[in-house]
Amino acid sequence: MNPGANPIPGLDTAAVRRWIADHDADLTGTPAFTRIGLGQSNLTYLVGDEAGHRWVLRRPPLGQLLASAHDVLRESRIMSALAPTAVPVPAILAATTDSEVCEVPLVLMQYVEGRVVDTxxxxxxxxxxxxxxxxxxxxxxxxxxxxxxxxxxxxxxxxxxxxxxxxxxxxxxxxxxxxxxxxxxxxxxxxxxxxxxxxxxxxxxxxxxxxxxxxxxxxxxxxxxxxxxxxxxxxxxxxxxxxxxxxxxxxxxxxxxxxxxxxxxxxxxxxxxxxxxxxxxxxxxxxxxxxxxxxxxxxxxxxxxxxxxxxxxxxxxxxxxxxxxxxxxxxxxxxxxxxxxxxxxx
The missing domain is CATH 3.90.1200.10 (Aminoglycoside phosphotransferase (APH), C-terminal lobe)
Incomplete structure (x- = not known):
């Protein structure tokens, strides 16, 4: 993949790659972004690098949004707060509102191994x-x-x-x-x-x-x-x-x-x-x-x-x-x- 390419609607993958590298030194080479999950609201992507490391990225949907809906930063606050409790949640690694990374907020979280019964x-x-x-x-x-x-x-x-x-x-x-x-x-x-x-x-x-x-x-x-x-x-x-x-x-x-x-x-x-x-x-x-x-x-x-x-x-x-x-x-x-x-x- 060309690091400057932008094949994912709503994501400047080169800018996001730089942001992830700032928060995880293990990122190796150029990551690939794949839409995952069957959710119809916030958009979720699997991010995988050339060394096999994996992360999950969340952003609001594309287009005009209803007020107060699809707040990924609020979602990340809740998940971060639950980290020390008995409720199992992925670890939140980073969040940003920097328009140079993305025009909407982004949240980066841990990839959790397991099975999702979604089909x-x-x-x-x-x-x-x-x-x-x-x-x-x-x-x-x-x-x-x-x-x-x-x-x-x-x-x-x-x-x-x-x-x-x-x-x-x-x-x-x-x-x-x-x-x-x-x-x-x-x-x-x-x-x-x-x-x-x-x-x-x-x-x-x-x-x-x-x-x-x-x-x-x-x-x-x-x-x-x-x-x-x-x-x-x-x-x-x-x-x-x-x-x-x-x-x-x-x-x-x-x-x-x-x-x-x-x-x-x-x-x-x-x-x-x-x-x-x-x-x-x-x-x-x-x-x-x-x-x-x-x-x-x-x-x-x-x-x-x-x-x-x-x-x-x-x-x-x-x-x-x-x-x-x-x-x-x-x-x-x-x-x-x-x-x-x-x-x-x-």
């Missing part, structure tokens, strides 16, 4: 026992996130301490208005029903905000989570919100809300009730309130998917290898959320 091919290659081990580690790791001492790690000021449900409803309603591609009465109906059913908040903890199977790295031999990724939506709030989001992603056999990734419907992965029971038994949190957060998780997932569809249409360079959410999938998520809300009397 059906990988999910099918697992034994039922391995799937069960990963599922158990998901709920245990989520409990660890919610047990972080905010004052001890310096994250007590990460966000406001006002009731989280109202903050979420306000924020994602605004995101919907700014990113929607069409009228969708089901979203409006869910927004109204959620607003009328907010449960009381009894505690404030660190909340990951997007915790699911594709956002963790697992150890191939044990299934234990060795790194939790994608902290850009992390905040302070009700811990049940994370479990609700995990259930929103957790597809069961016969459902059509999983898009190209209905991995949790494979044998060995427990159903949603068992996943919820494992977390609630370990933490002693409110079973009744979890249904609200499950519905809100589906509502938010539909809004996020609509935003991804909008960004990919506006700026094709943001498209990830997994493709783009479809109108049909988004509608199915909304329908599932309304079904669960109706059954719960919301």
């Amino acid at each position: 059906m091919e990988i999910a099918r290659s697992l034994t039922p026992g391995q799937r069960g081990d990963i599922a158990g580690s998901l709920t245990r790791t989520l409990a660890r996130i919610h047990a972080v001492d905010l004052d001890a790690v310096g994250l007590a000021d990460l966000a406001g301490h006002k009731p989280y449900a109202q903050r979420q409803l306000k924020r994602w309603s605004r995101q919907w208005e700014q990113s929607r591609t069409r009228e969708l009465p089901g979203i409006d109906d869910l927004t109204r029903r959620l607003g009328a059913a907010v449960p009381p908040q009894h505690e404030t903890t660190l909340v990951h905000g997007d915790f699911h199977l594709r956002n963790v790295i697992t150890a191939p031999d044990t299934g234990e989570i060795v790194a939790v990724l994608d902290w850009e939506l992390s905040t302070l709030g009700d811990p049940l919100a994370d479990m609700g989001s995990l259930l929103a992603y957790w597809v069961e056999p016969g459902e059509d809300i999983g898009g190209d990734f209905p991995a949790s419907a494979l044998p060995g992965f427990p159903d949603r009730a068992e996943m919820a029971r494992g977390y609630l038994d370990a933490t002693g949190r409110d079973r009744e309130a979890l249904t609200f957060w499950h519905v809100l998780g589906l509502w938010k997932l539909a809004i996020i998917a609509e935003g991804v569809m909008r960004r990919a249409a506006d700026t094709p360079g943001n498209k990830a290898a997994a493709g783009t959410p479809t109108v049909e999938r988004i509608d199915a998520i909304v329908d599932k959320a309304r079904e669960i809300a109706t059954a719960a009397g919301m």
Whole structure:
């Protein structure tokens, strides 16, 4: 590769190479940059040099961005704070806002060896026992996130301490208005029903905000989570919100809300009730309130998917290898959320 070449949209690879060399003397020769992960938000690249060293680079998406979204510097602050805790995260090596390196902030982090279960091919290659081990580690790791001492790690000021449900409803309603591609009465109906059913908040903890199977790295031999990724939506709030989001992603056999990734419907992965029971038994949190957060998780997932569809249409360079959410999938998520809300009397 020509060091002066710039084959990666949004990255001046020669400038980034110099920046990495300033922070890691082990960089050898000219590094190669490869887009990795199936994430549709912040762009993630594997950086590999001629000696086999590897790093991970993160930057916001291309094109016009919504205010307060895709803040990689905030994400790096959270991950740095979690380094001494029981929550496994990649080490943050450097971050920059220098316009001579990139027109947007960049974060450089440790490359963590392990397996990311982010395609059906990988999910099918697992034994039922391995799937069960990963599922158990998901709920245990989520409990660890919610047990972080905010004052001890310096994250007590990460966000406001006002009731989280109202903050979420306000924020994602605004995101919907700014990113929607069409009228969708089901979203409006869910927004109204959620607003009328907010449960009381009894505690404030660190909340990951997007915790699911594709956002963790697992150890191939044990299934234990060795790194939790994608902290850009992390905040302070009700811990049940994370479990609700995990259930929103957790597809069961016969459902059509999983898009190209209905991995949790494979044998060995427990159903949603068992996943919820494992977390609630370990933490002693409110079973009744979890249904609200499950519905809100589906509502938010539909809004996020609509935003991804909008960004990919506006700026094709943001498209990830997994493709783009479809109108049909988004509608199915909304329908599932309304079904669960109706059954719960919301």
